[in-house]
Amino acid sequence: xxxxxxxxxxxxxxxxxxxxxxxxxxxxxxxxxxxxxxxxxxxxxxxxxxxxxxxxxxxxxxxxxxxxxxxxxxxxxxxxxxxxxxxxxxxxxxxxxxxxxxxxxxxxxxxxxxxxxxxxxxxxxxxxxxxxxxxxxxxxxxxxxxxxxxxxxxxx
Amino acid sequence: xxxxxxxxxxxxxxxxxxxxxxxxxxxxxxxxxxxxxxxxxxxxxxxxxxxxxxxxxxxxxxxxxxxxxxxxxxxxxxxxxxxxxxxxxxxxxxxxxxxxxxxxxxxxxxxxxxxxxxxxxxxxxxxxxxxxxxxxxxxxxxxxxxxxxxxxxxxxxxxxxxxxxxxxxxx
Numbered sequence: 001x002x003x004x005x006x007x008x009x010x011x012x013x014x015x016x017x018x019x020x021x022x023x024x025x026x027x028x029x030x031x032x033x034x035x036x037x038x039x040x041x042x043x044x045x046x047x048x049x050x051x052x053x054x055x056x057x058x059x060x061x062x063x064x065x066x067x068x069x070x071x072x073x074x075x076x077x078x079x080x081x082x083x084x085x086x087x088x089x090x091x092x093x094x095x096x097x098x099x100x101x102x103x104x105x106x107x108x109x110x111x112x113x114x115x116x117x118x119x120x121x122x123x124x125x126x127x128x129x130x131x132x133x134x135x136x137x138x139x140x141x142x143x144x145x146x147x148x149x150x151x152x153x154x155x156x
Numbered sequence: 157x158x159x160x161x162x163x164x165x166x167x168x169x170x171x172x173x174x175x176x177x178x179x180x181x182x183x184x185x186x187x188x189x190x191x192x193x194x195x196x197x198x199x200x201x202x203x204x205x206x207x208x209x210x211x212x213x214x215x216x217x218x219x220x221x222x223x224x225x226x227x228x229x230x231x232x233x234x235x236x237x238x239x240x241x242x243x244x245x246x247x248x249x250x251x252x253x254x255x256x257x258x259x260x261x262x263x264x265x266x267x268x269x270x271x272x273x274x275x276x277x278x279x280x281x282x283x284x285x286x287x288x289x290x291x292x293x294x295x296x297x298x299x300x301x302x303x304x305x306x307x308x309x310x311x312x313x314x315x316x317x318x319x320x321x322x323x324x325x326x327x
Contacts, residue, residue: 004245008204015211022214030210033253034203037327039162041198044249046169049190053183086197086247087282095289107290108298116276121249127327128252133317137269140312144305151301156294 040123047120048083055079057093061100064110073149076106080113081142084121090114105153112145201246202253209257222262229264234307237267241274245282251275259324266314268324273306 015023063075085093094107102110117138118125125134173191176184225233237258241251254275255268263271278299286295 004201004204008208011208011211015215023211026211026214027207028210029213030206030208031203033209033327034206037202037253039166040327041202041249042163042166042195045191045194045198046166049187049194052190053187084248086194087279087285089193091282091285091289098290104290104294107294111286111298112277112302115248116273118248124249125252128256128324130325133313133322136316137272137309137313140309141273144309148298148301148305152294152297155297155301 037124037127040127044121044124048085051083051120052085052089057096060093061097061102064097064102064106066101066103068106072103072106073109073146076110076149077113077142077146080110080145081117081138082119083114084118085114087115103153104156105149108152109145109149112148113142116141116145197247198250201250205246205250206253209253212257213260216261218261221258225258225264225267226262227264229267233264233267234270234310237263237271238274238278238303241271242278242280244275244279248272248276253327256324256326260326264314265317265322266310268310269313270307270310273302273309277302277306 012023012027015026060075060079064072068075090111094111097110098104098107119138122131122134122138125137129137169191173184173188175181176188223229225236229236244251244254251272255272258271259268283295283299286298
């Protein structure tokens with residue numbers, strides 16, 4: 001975060017030195033894109049915060065825990081796919097789940113889908129890629145996550 | 157008027173959260189807290205990101221980018237987008253605008269999706285987090301297994317989209 005601010009700041013200063021008009025044009029372009037995307041972003045964040053509230057941590061550990069088999073995998077893939085959850089929430093949650101007896105392969109499915117697929121973030125993704133491609137990318141990523149889980153289970 | 161309409165839903169949401177606090181409605185308070193956490197992350201990241209993208213757009217010539225990560229760039233191009241992605245931070249939705257600018261500057265379809273894959277799963281700032289909570293062995297193994305998988309996804313998407321008029325749109 002700090003790095004990004006410093007980097008952006010430096011970039012703006014250097015850009016200003018070389019060409020003020022071009023800098024202004026670039027900043028305006030970026031800001032306009034951000035503002036156009038903002039309503040969709042907020043909608044997505046509202047949905048994610050509601051869903052995150054509805055997912056009960058203790059229940060997750062139970063459904064994905066020891067001896068849960070296919071059901072555990074399905075739970076991990078399903079809950080993981082709903083929302084894109086940032087690492088600073090996802091990893092502590094996974095830490096709790098591992099302590100609760102969830103297998104590493106299931107954790108791998110959960111974490112991969114959490115980060116790679118997000119059905120609630122589709123509206124944002126679709127603004128860039130269109131609905132069809134966004135859905136395809138998410139479905140392929142879901143399959144990939146299951147594959148990754150299988151391999152992890154094989155090695156761990 | 158239409159511009160205003162888009163904000164009706166968030167406004168209703170905010171009012172509901174406000175009421176929850178007023179009347180001590182626990183569920184609403186929790187959801188409000190979640191929202192604030194996500195919103196903070198987004199509002200700190202994205203404006204800077206978009207300004208960078210705007211500047212990138214006016215300064216960097218398409219030819220230069222296309223040469224390195226375009227259609228003819230091969231494995232070196234793939235390596236470059238992976239490196240670029242792993243050095244960044246933030247949730248996946250902050251990678252979409254960057255994917256747009258890479259595409260606009262001539263990045264190949266395959267590399268756009270490899271970039272998204274690498275960004276979502278093997279960012280270095282996030283890996284340090286992962287090692288902390290799940291251990292080095294897990295993290296290393298997951299990275300090694302995931303790497304070829306999303307490169308494969310890049311090839312798959314390219315194969316699927318190469319005859320279609322694919323584009324990454326400006327939001």
